[in-house]
Amino acid sequence: MNLSRMLAERTAEGRPVRVGLIGAGKFGSMILAQAKCIPGYHIVGIADLDPVKARGSLARVGWSEDRYAATSFGDAMDNGTTFLTQDAGALCEAEGIECIIEATGHPIAGLRHAMAAIDAGKHVVMVNVEADVLCGALLADRARQKGVVYSMAYGDQPAAICELVDWVHACGFELMAAGKGMNFAPAYRYSTPDTVWGYFGWSEEEVAAGDFNPKMYNSFTDGTKAAIEMAAVANATGLDCPSDGLAFPPSGLQDLAEVFKPVSAGGRLEKAGIVDIAASREPDGRMVLNNIQYGMFVTFKAPDEYTRACFQQYGLLTDKSGWYGSMWRPFHLIGLETSVSVLSAVLRGEATGSSTRYRADAVATSKGSFQAGEFFDGEGGYKVWAKAIPATQSVQKNALPIGLAHHVKLKRAIEKDQVVSFDDVEIVEDLDIVQMREDQKALLDG
Template identity: 55%
Template sequence: MSLIAKLEARAASNRPIRVGLIGAGKFGSMYLSQVRTTPGVHLLGIADLSPQRARDSLQRVGWCASAYAATDWRDALDTGSTFVTDDASALIACGAIDVVIEATGHPAAGVRHALLCCEHRKHVVMVNVEADVLAGPLLARRAQEAGVVYSLASGDQPALIAELVDWARTCGFEIVCAGKGTRYLPAYRQSTPDTVWRHYGFTDEQVQSGDFNAQMFNSFVDGTKSALEMAAVANACALTPATDGLAFPACGADDLPALLKPVDAGGVLERSGTVEVVSSLERDGRPVFRDLRWGVYVVIEAMSRYVRECFAQYGLRTDASGRFAAMYKPYHLIGLELGTSVASVALRGEATGSTGGFRADAVATSKRALRAGERLDGEGGYTVYGKLMPATDSLAIGALPIGVAHGMELVRDIAAGTVVRWQDVRYDAKRQDVCVRREMEAMFAVREKSFKKLTNKET
């Protein structure tokens, strides 16, 4: 039975999926605009540090005030309405909720809320890619142990890429490369919240609409969000990033299979089975023809002459050899598509992309020369950006993940363009997100040592 048929059946039997949303920012607001027209789903409650901001979001996307006038979850349950609170922990703990959507964008909050979901046996849809990359492999394990589903968020690019990878592998294809498009130039690395709107192209009217946070949007411009999202894809799809991270080659939809293949096959990739983000801008700033700025893609390889012939017969765009082809989706609708994850998790017990191993990391890298005593300001800020790195390399050098690089004080000078390490900062080792991250690092470091020992013995 299709998801919509299952939802309609739940609506007909008055057994809706009961959902709690944490975070009423841009992604959360987009989901709010759709959930009220989705059958079989009841948004029981919304938690936001500013309840008024949540109410403003509800009003902005078209809810009438009576629809979110419930005083608590029991009142919401009785009246079929929604309650708004600033207490995310209480929202997670309330007995009626089936699925929690974590959409704060704050990595420490995401870790805390995911662990609470495991404690209270709630499925969790992790919109918060920052938290997923910081500790997702460990969080997914905890969720499995608790008997709940930990899922990436449909509509966001990592989940849509994971869907394409799943399709390709289910069809028997080898994955050459998977990724997304974005607007990127090398100079964007030094972008700050003061310069972001010039680079992004939004009008003053759009910025003033209430949905836009300069530091958050700057993380898209300076490459941090791309690093985070590709780390999430690599960890969910068992792919390995290039040694030096993302190259952001300028590439349109038609050129994907010609460019995104291994160097030894005439492409630009260090290896097959990797991730990459393509830019919608040529290096001189000209727009790329048929760019994929808003889209996602997967490049696959034909392993036989017969399959290459089929590619040609059915009009797939391939490289000159006919061996490599691409499938892509030109757009993603972010929170407007999130209902797919909620329905899949609640009705099928299936994640729409789920973190597996620790294959990739996003690490704090200096935007400029930094001095001892300065405090890092994290994702999208003035001091560091997030760089994609193979997890084995991150563990080897003790790299500081971008997800915790906020408020930490440097204990030594850092040259521009340098990966910051744990030993370079002063931090609170008892902080929950730090503890969870360090536990995950220790767990995978032991695995890596065991694997190397086994490999050496076999050799």
């Protein structure tokens, strides 16, 4: 609770925190919107493959043109301005920048950017959860060896969940589960970019009037994004994924402690200590009362009768027994909060959540029956959804991670809901990432 004070002290000394941003899309735009409001927080450079789009993002969030008119990184640092470039590698290597924010959303590019930044001695805030769940444990290990911080992005749900998990442990409660809310019902699993807007209730006119990416929205709808984020949380906290993937039990705020406790105690969990999703819809599609669609939660158990009584005395929401309680955060503000991660890394040397273990995986799972010769189209597409499973299972199945399931060709037929194996597909590109996956197996936890 002293990051603003620490930043003010550095600013008074004439030493701003210098940051590089890769990706000026929606998340990046939100980062930039707040950066202009934080004295001493200097975005030295922005790398984006589309400079016109990057300039449009800056204008949209209120940056004046003179603020991003720098002609080089050195010019930007000398004058407190920002340099726009298409060269992410040059941004990662730029002398004087202390932290790189990776916000592209592209898993392969994200891994390469993070490796370059770490090798250049820079902290990394990984907005790109798709990249993190693919090889985050390896990146965290590499960062540790280089003496820099590899961190999740505060404001995104995984980092907020990690904060709640840390709170449970720091208070001495017994952690039962951690997760987030989500608009999900079983029928959503097989959504495609063609059908996704119906689940949001938007008309064709509303969609046409906005800047909506159907694959991105479909990734949220079919449960893929949930699998990616919950596997990342497991890798950061040591929690487990359910053995058969996320169950998405419907639950409102008042029922969290009743639902997210073990079956042996009358709940829905196969055991204590797992991640899952509180679905905001019943299986028939009806909205759950007091759902936490935009929130994050933890459930936990009192260690003794005295603490159980305190739960009741101070109004904690508990199950009927009073032994199990829940704590939650109702909202998250995405990139508007990411400066917390940057300042924590630079000023404290601490991550706001970090995937230091290889404990869980988000693996490609078929949306239908497909024949040899057909191509997968990756996250949010027509062919696959991601299933969050323990890493031990992923290794045993030689499972294909969702981050490598884009434009890969099937070598043999597969069935609906089948976890796809590396043996099922031809991998001819991104072989460096495949090798990173192999190297990560040495960090297998559990």
